[in-house]
Amino acid sequence: MRALILSLFLVGAGASHAQLVPPERAPITAPAAPKKAESDEANLQMHGHYRNKAGQDVHSPAKSVDGQVPAGASAKCRDGSYSFSKSRRGTCSRHGGVASWL
Template identity: 50%
Template sequence: MTRTTLTRLRPLIASILLFATTTSFSYQASPPGTPDEANLSNHNTYQNHDGATVHAPARSLSGAVPEGASARCRDGTYSFSRHHSGTCSRHGGVADWL
């Protein structure tokens, strides 16, 4: 390759590398299971910042930790959030990470 070709390709290579590193760290795996709707106080959902549909915080009717819960909020609800940022933000904050 000539020096001119490398100079032209440098911004493209930098963009590809930047995209590859930002997407690889922003991916979050799905929770291990989906909650049993019959055991939850509500059946609401929301769209997270990745565009995924996530079950809204809910109380466990049986008292057991619901399948797929990621945190227990200070108000006693369980969160199914896939990211730490904003988890239990309208429920008094996180009491325990699960």
């Protein structure tokens, strides 16, 4: 009875049902994965993009202007370009394969 009165009071005060779920019964959500840095367009020789299977816009493999590893690169391809792939499958497939993962 006490809980019913409290919930009616909270609902009347503008609280939503989601706020009434006890913490021990609240759904558990996984923390968001850390976001990788986006590619630095100014330091890349090519500026193409493609859409991966997950529907994400991804920078096409490109060589860096200064020879350094560009921000957001996930792998170095055997032809010297850097891949910004979000998954390992197919990474550097048109660039001689993966030379090293970053």
